[in-house]
Amino acid sequence: MTSQIDAFQLYYASRPAYVPWTTDNTVTSFGIGINDVYYGFAHNEEPSAFVATLMNRYRPLIEQIYSDGIRKFLFLNCPPSTRSPQVHEENDLPEQFQRHAEMVTAYNEGLNSMLFQFRDDHKDATVVVYDSFQYMTRVLDNPAEYGYKNATCMNTDGSSCVWWNNLHPGWKYHKYQAEDMLPIFAPLGW
Template identity: 35%
Template sequence: MKNLTLFAIAASALPFASANSNRSSKYWFSFGDSYTTTGFNVTGVQPSPSNPFGNPAYPGVNTCGTDSPTWINYVATKFNSSLVQVYNHAYSGATVDAAIVSYGIPEIRSLKQQTDDFLAFDAPGKQYYPGWKSSNSLFSFWIGINDINISYTRNGSYTEFDKVLLNRYFELVQSIYNVGARDFLFLTIPPVERTPFMLTTPVANRTLEHEVIADYNQQLLRKVSSFAASHRDVTVKVYDTRPIFNAVLDHPSNYGIVDAVSYGNGSDVAWCNEYHPSSAFHFQIAKEVAKLIKKYI
């Protein structure tokens, strides 16, 4: 194990930096759900030095619309100091594996399907292999929000169920490691019990969801530690999303946000809809993540 970092930092100012075309490209392969997606289609226009996110046109498409950058947009194009080409496999509504938890919509590409896409198109020797190497590529995962949202009220032990989810999660991570991935970033599930949608539900529901999220995150950290310990050639970083979410929601005015519950199209709201952070919120997340992964961007 080269490096394991468990990391969460308070918000602070960080200067913008634009891509430097004189530097070698770095590659970022991202996996996740609507909190990360930009609408990338693996068979569409591919990322390039002049178009680092490929398709669709920057900042892409997400649940907040077509002109609402997410954290990954900001990190790769505003807080970067080198050229970063992003292959963002994240898909809105994704769960770890639809065979375990699913919204029942076949079109949604789970982490399992996103991994299949990566292995079919972006892995060495495949159709769209962009020339990445273990030494210049980052692999990030922000998944589990939908798994918990769908399943937190199910009968039975949520601890045992989270174990099933995370075992499958890291089987997929292993398959990506097997083709050369060595630098990993994992993000924890944020306190989505504080979303406007969840605030309309009974307190008991929010309390239970909070408990399930805490258990999932604890097990995620253990799985990350185990993965790092058994793979001595990897660098693994974890970004705990909970501190920045709670900081923004506890003290919104400190971040230019009007309050913790309003949602819509404004530049001063925390949420774009009942369940998804606004672009202004994503900006705050991006500032913190960028500090953690600065060697890759």
């Protein structure tokens, strides 16, 4: 997230003529968490302390683009990455899966809490959170309904399996998720 915000600062914050964005016509979106959650899990971090550290890093970055004039924010929470091929390849004990699931839960709760405070501090900002955890759970519980052979395969073609690699979903999943997200865009002016 830091490098993306840095790039925004460098290329777009000044509102150059080649990107004439305004407060009214611009939405920033953040699909973050899956890598951070796995990092914390893989390094045996305690979930609540690790997530608190993450949110303390995220918040100033969000404040930075808010100070640039961004007022519309879209966040996706962390999907159920406990069900990803990577978590299953590298772990085989129920307590490991439980620990990863606890990290995901702590992350999503921490994100919600941080965003609640951000909204409270910035009444002029519109903050929308899409529940990718709930949506991906629905897809993984019913893969055939979405044209996938199962919930655990992966394929770099991005379409035949939910998983593009061992931790991230493919383009077809993202297309379906984008369609599911359409109703939440109304508060953002879309």
